[in-house]
Amino acid sequence: MLVNGFLENSAARRPDKVALICGPDRLTYRDLNAAADRLAAALVRRGTARHDRVIIFMDNSVEAVIALFGILKAGCAFIIVHAAMKARKLNYIIKDSGASALIAHSDKAGVVDAALIGCDGVRNLIWVPGDIQPTDPKYLESALCLSWAALLNKSESKLAERQSRNIDQDIAAIIYTSGSTGEPKGVVSAHCNMVAAVRSITTYLENIEEDVILNALPLSFDYGLYQVLMAVAFGGTVVLERSFSFPYKIMETLQRERVTGFPIVPTMIAMLLQMEDLSIFDLSSLRYISNTAAALPVAHIKKMQALFPQVKIFSMYGLTECKRVSYLPPEYLNTKPGSVGIPIPNEEVFIVDESGREVGTKEIGELVVRGANVMRGYWNAPQATEKVFRAGSRFGEVLLYTGDLFRRDEEGFLYFVARKDDMIKCRGERISPREIENIICELDGVAEAAVIGVPDEFLGNAIQAYVVKRKNAKITENDVIKFCSKNLEPFMVPKSVTFLEAFTKTPSGKIDKKQLRC
Numbered sequence: 001m002l003v004n005g006f007l008e009n010s011a012a013r014r015p016d017k018v019a020l021i022c023g024p025d026r027l028t029y030r031d032l033n034a035a036a037d038r039l040a041a042a043l044v045r046r047g048t049a050r051h052d053r054v055i056i057f058m059d060n061s062v063e064a065v066i067a068l069f070g071i072l073k074a075g076c077a078f079i080i081v082h083a084a085m086k087a088r089k090l091n092y093i094i095k096d097s098g099a100s101a102l103i104a105h106s107d108k109a110g111v112v113d114a115a116l117i118g119c120d121g122v123r124n125l126i127w128v129p130g131d132i133q134p135t136d137p138k139y140l141e142s143a144l145c146l147s148w149a150a151l152l153n154k155s156e157s158k159l160a161e162r163q164s165r166n167i168d169q170d171i172a173a174i175i176y177t178s179g180s181t182g183e184p185k186g187v188v189s190a191h192c193n194m195v196a197a198v199r200s201i202t203t204y205l206e207n208i209e210e211d212v213i214l215n216a217l218p219l220s221f222d223y224g225l226y227q228v229l230m231a232v233a234f235g236g237t238v239v240l241e242r243s244f245s246f247p248y249k250i251m252e253t254l255q256r257e258r259v260t261g262f263p264i265v266p267t268m269i270a271m272l273l274q275m276e277d278l279s280i281f282d283l284s285s286l287r288y289i290s291n292t293a294a295a296l297p298v299a300h301i302k303k304m305q306a307l308f309p310q311v312k313i314f315s316m317y318g319l320t321e322c323k324r325v326s327y328l329p330p331e332y333l334n335t336k337p338g339s340v341g342i343p344i345p346n347e348e349v350f351i352v353d354e355s356g357r358e359v360g361t362k363e364i365g366e367l368v369v370r371g372a373n374v375m376r377g378y379w380n381a382p383q384a385t386e387k388v389f390r391a392g393s394r395f396g397e398v399l400l401y402t403g404d405l406f407r408r409d410e411e412g413f414l415y416f417v418a419r420k421d422d423m424i425k426c427r428g429e430r431i432s433p434r435e436i437e438n439i440i441c442e443l444d445g446v447a448e449a450a451v452i453g454v455p456d457e458f459l460g461n462a463i464q465a466y467v468v469k470r471k472n473a474k475i476t477e478n479d480v481i482k483f484c485s486k487n488l489e490p491f492m493v494p495k496s497v498t499f500l501e502a503f504t505k506t507p508s509g510k511i512d513k514k515q516l517r518c
Contacts, residue, residue, distance in 0.1 A: 002191045003172045004072035006198070006233040007033050014209070014235050020228075021257060022062045022240040029235075032066065035152055039070030042151040043101065046124050046144065050075035050166070053097045053174060056219075057090065057104040057112065059083040060242045063128045063148060064219055065228055067103050068173075077171040079186070082220040084489045087114035093176055093184060094119045096380055103128065103148070126151065168192035174379050175222050177320050178423070178432035186379035187320045196372035197323035198226065198233050200344045204327055205261070205288060205314065209235040212285075213261040216241040216250055216268070221428060222320050223292055227263055244268050251281045258285040265291065265428035266300070270458040273303050283308065290314040292324070298337045305333065315340060317416060320430070321388065322374045322400050325349060325367070326414050339413040347371035349414070351406050364407050364417050369400040424453035426461050427491040436484065436492055440465060443483045445473030448503055450511045451494065465494035466516055468502060 010019065011033035020027045048054065054071045056078055058064040064080070071078040079097055081090060094102070094115060101124040104112050116122060123144065130147025168191040176184040213231050215238055217224030231238035239257050244250060254262065269291065289304070289311055304313055313333060317340035318324035326349070328341030343349045350358050351365040359365040370392060377385035392399045405417040424431040433451035440449035448468040453461030469475060477497040484493045504515040
């Protein structure tokens with residue numbers, strides 16, 4: 001089974017059913033499948049080869065969904081990057097992935113211009129909708145600029161059928177996450193990994209064709225991406241929102257579209273809990289709410305239960321490297337509110353000490369995951385892959401060492417304790433402090449910088465920066481935040497900045513972040 005097979009099967013079974021709602025646009029399964037076929041054929045005709053990587057640089061939109069399925073139908077792998085990504089990181093991802101094509105909204109032309117410097121491997125640029133061209137022609141000699149609207153008006157679908165001979169062991173996607181070294185790491189997902197994850201998650205959520213999922217999460221975030229894949233897999237409908245910036249409009253959409261499934265993150269929950277009166281909305285169709293990215297505070301769980309007494313609330317834990325690890329069955333929310341639950345179907349987990357020995361009940365150790373949902377490794381990063389994706393005791397199996405510390409109770413329920421590294425979860429995104437520190441240190445007048453996450457009711461963790469100035473430097477907190485805003489995605493910008501005379505250092509000369517947390 002291939003990921004694009006989800007769409008093809010649903011289109012064959014329910015061609016006239018609405019598959020995707022986005023603003024005023026409503027696409028049936030027939031429409032979505034046909035558009036993906038035309039894009040696939042256009043990619044093939046213009047030299048995109050099987051196994052090529054194609055980057056999607058767009059806001060949540062109909063075109064982004066068509067693009068991911070069209071890329072798969074062409075026998076390629078898609079890479080969806082955050083719509084607010086800066087040129088610096090996009091340039092790195094283009095080079096690291098060796099992408100041969102890029103599909104972007106036209107209003108991102110300036111970022112793309114800067115990002116394509118030194119990226120000679122990009123042969124095709126597809127602009128959506130294609131009514132403007134980028135301002136800088138420096139790359140036009142090696143890359144062909146194409147219009148999305150013009151491409152999809154042509155019927156070339158049979159070309160893609162001749163090229164796409166993929167099997168489920170082939171790469172479907174590379175999902176870039178922040179790495180502990182400061183550079184993004186590309187998690188390689190084969191078709192079989194993604195299919196396994198989708199089937200497992202939709203099993204415990206008990207999804208059916210009548211389900212309508214509202215997704216306000218970015219498609220570059222695997223939690224948001226999988227809402228589309230899941231809905232298409234079981235033949236449901238996905239309502240795609242650009243963001244959760246306007247909660248009241250989201251609630252109106254929940255009511256109007258009779259939404260049954262609502263995936264959220266703690267930031268969104270905090271915003272919901274601040275809304276004055278949710279009782280004005282008819283949410284009787286809502287069957288479940290799911291949460292991942294960061295654990296829900298127990299107080300928030302209780303408030304959510306009071307607000308939505310008829311709704312099943314699924315508290316979950318996962319990593320991009322395996323998509324999902326565990327879920328807490330809703331009936332255990334009151335008795336085990338601090339738990340992240342049990343392993344998802346068709347998966348096994350265990351907790352080990354530093355020697356690899358499995359620890360006993362209530363003992364703390366590193367969580368290890370075993371299953372078809374464990375991804376292939378990190379793109380172009382063999383050393384990082386060997387550290388995290390290790391051979392198991394059974395022939396040919398690969399285990400995922402999560403780097404997260406857990407314990408288990410007598411009934412087998414899992415409890416998250418802490419992360420082994422200092423990665424920050426903010427607004428549902430996994431963020432590398434090193435990446436932010438590197439940017440801050442580029443600001444004139446900064447001698448050293450350190451970044452940590454601090455608990456925040458709305459963000460899960462807020463980003464706190466500490467800076468030591470160079471002698472006689474006059475930079476302010478506002479200077480640092482403005483510089484970060486210019487060079488980083490919004491969710492990576494520090495909430496506050498504290499200036500210190502000097503950092504406490506460890507014996508090895510590293511900044512002692514434990515002291516900063518005291």
